[in-house]
Amino acid sequence: MMDLVKRIRQNVYAFLPLLSSNIRNNYLDYVIIGFVALLLLQLLYSYKSYLNFKFHIEGQRFFLRQGVFKFTDTDIPFDRIQNININQNLIQQLLNVVGFEIETAGQGSAEIKIKALSRENANALKQILLENKAQSVASKDEETERSPTPQTSTVLFRLNLGRLLKVGLSANYLKGFGLVFVFIMTLFQYIEDIFSNFFEIDLEKAYFSNFSATFGVILFFIVLIIIASFFVTVISTIVRYFELKITQVGDDFEVEYGLFKRINQVIKKSKTQVFEIEQNPIKDLFNIKNVYISQASSQELTDKKKIGLAGVTNNEIEILFHSLFNLSYPQEFERFYSSIRYMFRLMIRYVLLSVAIGLGLLLWQGIAVGLLVFVVITALFSFISYKTVKKSHVGLNENVIEIHSGSIHTNKKYISTHKIQSVAIKRNWYQQRNQHADLVIYTASGSERVNYLKLEEALNIANYLNYKVESSVLSWI
Amino acid sequence: MLEFQNKTLDINNLPRFEQVEGHPVDRAYLKVLRILYLFWIVLMFSILMTLEILIELPQPAFYPILGVLIILFSFSILEVEKGFPRKKFGIREKDIIFQSGYFVFTQTILPYKRIQHVEIKQGPLFKAFSLFTLKIYTAGSSAGDLSIAGLNKNDADKLKAQILKAADIDNK
Numbered sequence: 001m002m003d004l005v006k007r008i009r010q011n012v013y014a015f016l017p018l019l020s021s022n023i024r025n026n027y028l029d030y031v032i033i034g035f036v037a038l039l040l041l042q043l044l045y046s047y048k049s050y051l052n053f054k055f056h057i058e059g060q061r062f063f064l065r066q067g068v069f070k071f072t073d074t075d076i077p078f079d080r081i082q083n084i085n086i087n088q089n090l091i092q093q094l095l096n097v098v099g100f101e102i103e104t105a106g107q108g109s110a111e112i113k114i115k116a117l118s119r120e121n122a123n124a125l126k127q128i129l130l131e132n133k134a135q136s137v138a139s140k141d142e143e144t145e146r147s148p149t150p151q152t153s154t155v156l157f158r159l160n161l162g163r164l165l166k167v168g169l170s171a172n173y174l175k176g177f178g179l180v181f182v183f184i185m186t187l188f189q190y191i192e193d194i195f196s197n198f199f200e201i202d203l204e205k206a207y208f209s210n211f212s213a214t215f216g217v218i219l220f221f222i223v224l225i226i227i228a229s230f231f232v233t234v235i236s237t238i239v240r241y242f243e244l245k246i247t248q249v250g251d252d253f254e255v256e257y258g259l260f261k262r263i264n265q266v267i268k269k270s271k272t273q274v275f276e277i278e279q280n281p282i283k284d285l286f287n288i289k290n291v292y293i294s295q296a297s298s299q300e301l302t303d304k305k306k307i308g309l310a311g312v313t314n315n316e317i318e319i320l321f322h323s324l325f326n327l328s329y330p331q332e333f334e335r336f337y338s339s340i341r342y343m344f345r346l347m348i349r350y351v352l353l354s355v356a357i358g359l360g361l362l363l364w365q366g367i368a369v370g371l372l373v374f375v376v377i378t379a380l381f382s383f384i385s386y387k388t389v390k391k392s393h394v395g396l397n398e399n400v401i402e403i404h405s406g407s408i409h410t411n412k413k414y415i416s417t418h419k420i421q422s423v424a425i426k427r428n429w430y431q432q433r434n435q436h437a438d439l440v441i442y443t444a445s446g447s448e449r450v451n452y453l454k455l456e457e458a459l460n461i462a463n464y465l466n467y468k469v470e471s472s473v474l475s476w477i
Numbered sequence: 478m479l480e481f482q483n484k485t486l487d488i489n490n491l492p493r494f495e496q497v498e499g500h501p502v503d504r505a506y507l508k509v510l511r512i513l514y515l516f517w518i519v520l521m522f523s524i525l526m527t528l529e530i531l532i533e534l535p536q537p538a539f540y541p542i543l544g545v546l547i548i549l550f551s552f553s554i555l556e557v558e559k560g561f562p563r564k565k566f567g568i569r570e571k572d573i574i575f576q577s578g579y580f581v582f583t584q585t586i587l588p589y590k591r592i593q594h595v596e597i598k599q600g601p602l603f604k605a606f607s608l609f610t611l612k613i614y615t616a617g618s619s620a621g622d623l624s625i626a627g628l629n630k631n632d633a634d635k636l637k638a639q640i641l642k643a644a645d646i647d648n649k
Contacts (some may be wrong), residue, residue: 226569296616412586421621424585444619463491466586 055114057128062102064112064398074112082271082296083128086264093262093392098122102129103297111161130266156253157309157316159244163288167241167311168234170282172409174235180225234475241310251323255307264308272324273445276306277317280409290311291320296444325416333395334400336461339436342387342452350381384408394439394450396461401441403448418472419443423462427455441465484584494574494586499565504604506564506627510557512602515549536617556580566625568639573613578619587623590614597633613640 048068055064062081064074083103092099097116116126159167160248242259253267274294283289292306312320318329362370388407395402396417403413424440431437437458439450453461527543528534534542560579567574576584596612604610609628615621628636 066509251550421615422585422587422623424583426584427582429580442615444616447620459495462584462586463493466494466588467491468570469587470590 053114057125058171062129067352076102076104076112078129081129083268084129084266086126086262088124088258088262088264092116094259098262098264100125119145146244146312150302153249153254155245156248156319157244157246157312159241159257159311163286163311164238164284165234165291166236166242166286166288170280170286170288171233171237171459172280173229173233176231177225177229179236180229180232180265184221184225184228218410221386237310241308244310246305246312246316246320248319248323251385255309267462268295269324273415273443275324275414277322277414278414279411289317291317292322294445297446298313307430319355321414325414331397331400331402331414333397333400335393335395335404336453336457338389338392338450338452339388339454341434341436342392344386345452345465346388347382350385351378354378354381384386394461396464401465403441403450413448415441415443415448415451417465417468418474420469422469423465425458425462431455490607491542492569494567494569494572495584497567497569497574499567499574499576500632501562502564502566502620502625502627503608503629503632505629506608507561508555509606509627510561510601513548514557517553521546521550552580564627566636568636571643572637573623573640585623587613587615587621591621591627592640595637595640597637603627611636 009247032116045068049066052065052068052071053066055062057063060078062074062076062078064072064076066072066074076201081102081104083101085101085103087099087101088097089099090116095116096118098119100114100122102112153299187250239259241257244255244257246255247254251269254264255267256262256264272293274292276292276294278290278292288311291309291312293309293376294306297305309320321327323328354374356371357377358374360370361373364370386408388405391404391406391410393404395404399419401415401420403415405411405413421442421444424442426438426440427436431452435455436452437455439453439458441448450458504647525539529539556579560577563579563582564577565575572586572591572604573586574584574586576582593614594615596614598610598612599608602609607630608626609630610624610626611633613623613625615623625636
């Protein structure tokens, strides 16, 4: 059933010619016949693929057979399963089913998606897969002290509406701004049409004839964009994290969130690579933080794929951190700071950007506006760069490294030293002369970079981390 | 710094990767790289010249393109000629070290125990010079994968054997 909806969505481009009135008048009959035929074929195909989609569990393996014209057999041993996600989007909510995803550590293609499963079945299947997996892991390497503790599940945290609103208000408005900006730019032509229809002014003419009117229009747009991005950001954040619930199951955590699309993810202690805490001034005011957790994955994790826990407090961070790292939360670190030279690197890009904007405005609105905007933007960028440099540092201790970054916001990433895959030192042409280096730390979920450390420090850290990796006996993914 | 050293072992006594004597990759690889950039230079300039003669590019288009091409190629020639002597790999008991790059000098340390599998590859041009590329895969995302190009048969086999041996010991 889900399949059908998806296929119709995929083929929607076939109906695009309908938008042209010319084609609509001449070929409407053919289009309708084609459409019906397509629909029938889709229906048949979907039904067949539904009949052929079969999975079962045998021994310690999960088997799946699917396909219409050719069959694909997939066979996953339980101990290769990395992650199980249960999702529910709007259509699935209507049909009262859930989507079930199995992730493996392979190169991405081995992922299994079951599109419609009743919730009870999904939970039962998940229980079986996870339980057996835990057993097989425990029996395999007993030295990793993974005693099969009784699986007690307690709700650690439930995001109530008040706090959800705070999360929305303190989100990064730049994301919403980008979205709105693109939207408005694409709609600009359209808006212009409306304007000229209703108010009978030609924007093109207005630009050049009347400076203050132009300024008014621009100001209006800026205010509009800011207000719209505010609402878009707040609403999209609320929709995303609606009724966030974190449940602790033994050492692992289950996370559930989303308004239109309920997402259920498992944070496995052994798979956790990077633990990220995000703060910004507004969040500090509300006394909340965001936590993002990256797990071992076959692809470089984008921000979207990280498991986000919005609106948690220090108390909950302590619990999370403690159970994922076996360490108490505020850790002591020996810190190494980025050199102030890092600011030059940041400023080069920013200055180029502000020069481009300034020059553009200079040609358009004259020297006064161009210069003014250039100075303001440069000052703003200098401030951001300065903050970025000041916040950029790395801290080490026996068990964990902390990568500290951010500009207006603050971002702290924690990685267990034994989970690091490899370390690299990068020095560009300029750094080779002034004895500085960038440190890149690779984990199973991607790479993290610390910019512009002193060469000697970077080498020491690399050697130390490498020693830590090679002398550790703990499993890392 | 002092406090840190007391807490752990003396950081200065750790084995230092930067002191490892690196083995250069095969000299024939330099020839391959030179052939590649000469090929691109000849190709791009002949395209530009053909365009100029056939459809007469306007002056403000021709010179900037020429300039960009010259800058791009001088950078890549510098990178190859100056960077080649820096392409070195080192093997230690527990890890493999690879360094390369003129404009951005990169040194990577990859512990054997984090290696998932190894692959020896050979393209057509490499075949003509009997060179190999050793690709080392790590778990998870491909960000940490390491590929060492321009090894001769002997080095490639030795490296692979060493990695497999170390991985074997580790698994026991």
